[in-house]
Amino acid sequence: MKPAGGVSQRRRPPLFTMSAKANKTLIGLFVLGALALGLGAIVALGSGTLFTPKLRCIMFFPNSVSGLEVGAPVLFRGVPLGTVKGIRILADPEHLKFYIPVVVEILGGRVELSGPGPKRTVETLLQARDTSPADLLRLLIRKGLRAQLVTQSFVTGQLAIALDLMPDTPERLVGKSDLVEIPTVPSMFEKLTKTLEKLPLQELVDRLIGAVTGIEALVNSPQVKRMPAKIDTALTSATTMLEAVKSQVNPLAHMLEITLDAYSGLARNVDRRADGLAAAAISAMGSFDATLKDARGALGNFQKIVNANSPTVTDLNRALSEIARAARSIRELADFLERHPEALIQGKGGARK
Known part of the structure; x- marks a missing residue:
């Protein structure tokens, strides 16, 4: 069949032809790999929190x-x-x-x-x-x-x-x-x-302003303005006093040195005398110890003497008894002579005829 105008149209061949049919296995592997890569990227970007509750x-x-x-x-x-x-x-x-x-x-x-891991x-x-x-x-x-x-x-x-x-x-x-x-x-x-x-901010601000005003009035007061001159005068007086004190320091230091030397000599003398006093004290203590021993001996002898069963006490009691009898006899004689004073001449038996 020819088209109108007597020009025949020929069928052109396709520009590209498939040399072979697509491999379905390779396509499936490619899809699975892409899914695995996507899942790994999600897990990585999610910082491991994809499956975290x-x-x-x-x-x-x-x-x-x-x-x-x-x-x-x-x-x-x-x-x-x-x-x-x-x-x-x-x-x-x-x-x-x-x-x-x-x-x-x-x-x-x-x-x-917390705690050991293996036990949990x-x-x-x-x-x-x-x-x-x-x-x-x-x-x-x-x-x-x-x-x-x-x-x-x-x-x-x-x-x-x-x-x-x-x-x-x-x-x-x-x-x-x-x-x-x-x-x-x-x-x-x-x-x-x-x-x-x-906070009472307005009150605090008012107090702060009042304090600043008071400080300003104090700084600008005549007394504060005269203060530098007074300070100068005080410093001059202090300088004069320090100079006077300084002039007296050297004599005082010399006297102090002499006093310290005298004190050192006195301390040495005291040390020497202290040695002699210590020896004398030791000797006196020895004598006192001997005296105490003698006193203990005398006390022991006295206790033996005053013992009721000692011979000395027995003899003393006997002598005292005899003295008592003699005293009674003398008293009886005195009584008799007081009643018969003629007995001194005539005797106890009376006048002889």
Whole structure:
């Protein structure tokens, strides 16, 4: 069949022809390799957290979170445990209060156990408690777990969220989310701001201005202006006095030296005499010891003499008895002579006829 116009059209051959059919096995291997590479890249980029259990929780901040961004770290006593995933603003239409809900994602299995490793059958706190991450987090909240904004860098002003156990702080919950809520506490900057707000700044400023005014009046007073001249006069007097004292120092030093020499000689004399006195004292002590020995001997002899059974006492008693009888005889004689004085002439027998 020829087309109109008598020009015949020929069928052109294809530019490219397949020399062989595609190998299905090679294509399958290529796809599997690509999937393996993609999975490895995901695991590498995820820092090994792809298969780590995660828990999303929420915390409500009543004040500004300026400086906190999505991706900011969540720290527990300085150790990263998660990241910030969302920041919104929430309003309470009834009381016209505003909150900043911050959603964070906490990685499980980051808190390991202490003690020897070979004796443990579990490696993390979550495994040891044998509970869900949400229940473990609620238990920590009852123990005092609180969230607080902290500064990452004072240069950039970036913030992070710090978690810690603060059992002395109140458990303030908003409760407007299905996620587990971690109570928040004011940051250090907020505490400092509240402390400054309680200070009577205007009164302090007024007192400071009054103090500065008083100092200025004191500095400009005539007494202070005359003070340099008085100080100059006092310094001149002090210089004169020091010169006078200096002139007396040399004689005093000479006299002190003489006194010290005399004292040294006296000390030497005392030492020499002390030696002689010590010898005399030793000799006197020896004599005194001999005297004590003699006194002890005499005392012993006296005790022997005064003993009731000693011969001396017996003889003394006999002599005293005889003396007593003689005294009685003399007394009787005296009585008789007093009655008969003529007996001295006539005798005891009377007058002889």
